[in-house]
Structures are given as C-alpha cells and as structure tokens.
Amino acid sequence: MIYPESLEKLINYYKKLPGIGEKNAERLALATLNFKEEDLDKFSDAIRNVKKIHKCSICGHLTEGDICNICADPSRDKNLICVIEDYKSVFSFEKAGNFRGVYHVLNGLISPADNIGPDNINLSSLVKRVEAAKKPELILALKSTVEGETTTLYIKKIFEKKNVLISRLSYGIPMGAEIDYLDIITLDKALEDRKKISD
C-alpha cells in the first residue's frame, strides 16, 4: 500500500465525487491533512449531516425541516409558482435574487425515450397546489431541449382550461454574448421572442 490506510480511504471517497480523478483526489486528501483538528471534526460532521436533508413536502426542494425555507417564508407570493426541473435551479434563481414567488421541483422531465412519463415526475402535487391557490400563476422554467419542451407543453395542456396564467422563460441572447458567435437556433428564437421597445 502506497498511502497510510486512513489517507487511502479518504482518497477513495474523494474519487467518488464528480470530476475528481486519482491525482486530484490525492491532492485534496493531502490538503485535508493540513486542516486543523477542529476543522476536520466539523468537515466530518458536515458530511454526516447531509443525511438530514430531504425533500420539502410542498415544493420538492431540499430542506432539513418539513417544509423548505422558501415555502415557509410568509413574504413569498404563494400564487406565483416557478416550475423547475431540479433543485439546482432553485439555487440559481435564489442567487439571481429577484424572484419573490415559490418553486415547484419536478425532479425530472417527461422523456418517452427514457420511459419517463408524466406520472414519473412530481406533477400531481403541482395540480393540487394550483387548485388550492386563489389566483395561481405558473412560470415554466424548463430547459429548451425536447424533454423540456415536451414537459412545458404537457403542463400547459393540464391547466389550459383552468384559468391559470402560464408563462415560460424567454429565449434569447445571453447577456454579453457576441451575436456573430451565437448558434442559429438561439438567434432565431431571439428574433421570435423580440420585445417591443418603442412607445
């Protein structure tokens, strides 16, 4: 054995993380050796404590309690529901920081090719949430792939005749991008979704 046993074990766990190869895992483990004892305890506890995290019973986002911080926040507009593929989108929106509604995490997208139908994603609870809301508004924030579009259309269809205001995120040019380098589909969508700026 090249490494002391406990170092070898740590290297093997770092290797289980995405994008961390043999060499990098060794580097991380050796850096961990230089942590203060107190930090090692806290780091160790932090790893064990992620077991506390589960899904919010309302929106499906990550939480340690029964419902997540966002659903529990009285200042958030419970009528405005942003529908997303997974909890990573919540972090992105919250970092952007301007959305004052709540989320609904689908935990997947409809994908017939992968045998994922409407019943395999977190849709039935969305229907219940919308029905329970007074003046529901849905923002569909799903990616622009076949699966994303399929799911968007499916959700649109469910609520079509139920007096629910539905929108999707705009497609267009990412901020700061050079138009010359943009792919033609994005350019086409940006043209289609163009916004009037004259009075």
Place this chain on the structure above:
Amino acid sequence: MIYPESLEKLINYYKKLPGIGEKNAERLALATLNFKEEDLDKFSDAIRNVKKIHKCSICGHLTEGDICNICADPSRDKNLICVIEDYKSVFSFEKAGNFRGVYHVLNGLISPADNIGPDNINLSSLVKRVEAAKKPELILALKSTVEGETTTLYIKKIFEKKNVLISRLSYGIPMGAEIDYLDIITLDKALEDRKKISD
C-alpha cells in the same frame, strides 16, 4: 440563506480544498447528497481519521504507527537512503515502484530568501541515520531550482569526507518529449549528463 444549513456548511468545507471554487464546491456537495447513508458515514470517518496520521520517527514520511510502512519493511535496503523534499515524492517513487531503499523527508529546502536555513529542515536526523548505517548511500532527489541545488550542495558538503556514496537524480529529456520544444536549460543539462552507450 440559499442552501439548507447542513449543505451550506459542507459547501464551505469543500471550498477550503485547493482548486475548489464556489461553483465546484456546490457541485461536490450536491453529489455528496446522493451518497448512500453508509458511504456518508464512512466518508465522514475517513476525514476524521486523518488525524491519526503523523510523521514517521525515522524518515519523516506519513504514517499512522510509530514508524512508516517503508521503514518497517525488512526487505527494504536501509543503507540506501533517498533524500526528498516532502512526502509527496515518496508517493511518486512508490508508484514508479522500482526503488528498494528507504526515504528521508526533509520537509523543505534550504532557502535563504525565505529564511529557511539547514536547521529549519529535517537534516540533523539524516546525519544520525547515515552515521548509524553500515555502508550508507544517499540519492538526492531534490528539484532543480536554486533551493533544490543549494540543499543538494549543502548535503554533499556535510558528508564529503565521511565516506558516503552520494548521487543525485539525472537531469535530462523527459520520456516522450519533443526535443524541439524542450527548454534550453534542460537540453544543456541533458547534454552534460549524457550517457555512454557504446561498448
């Protein structure tokens, strides 16, 4: 707070690791969420257990016991001591797998510019080891920087009149490298250290 508390803590610890930024720490923490409970416990233990690792009382390499696996191995030649800057070199040599001697970890190099003198690195115990050996041979495997060369010369001087066979690693062309792209200093050294191949 954007993340659940325990996730936030884990992200902060991943960020303490070298080369792991904000975004990457989030990615690693979310991947950790998907570990099995059993793996989380073991990973957590692995981090706590690196506290067991300390320096070998003979060579200065990492070990969990009093002396390291290499010093404890009766098949290793205790007269052949490879002098290295830090324990990372031990891992490299052991992976290469052909060295059958033992190591001596200096834990630094002489560097007057950084106020690191011969007394600040693990040299006195090397002198004792060499004096205790029957037919000592030293291989100096230090990098080819000013600090490395200074340390090599200093060690050479200590043992000059003490009947110790001393060698250093050869400089030269790395295996597979294109000669056209090699820096001139390496090329110069390769010329100087050229090896006779005729009979």
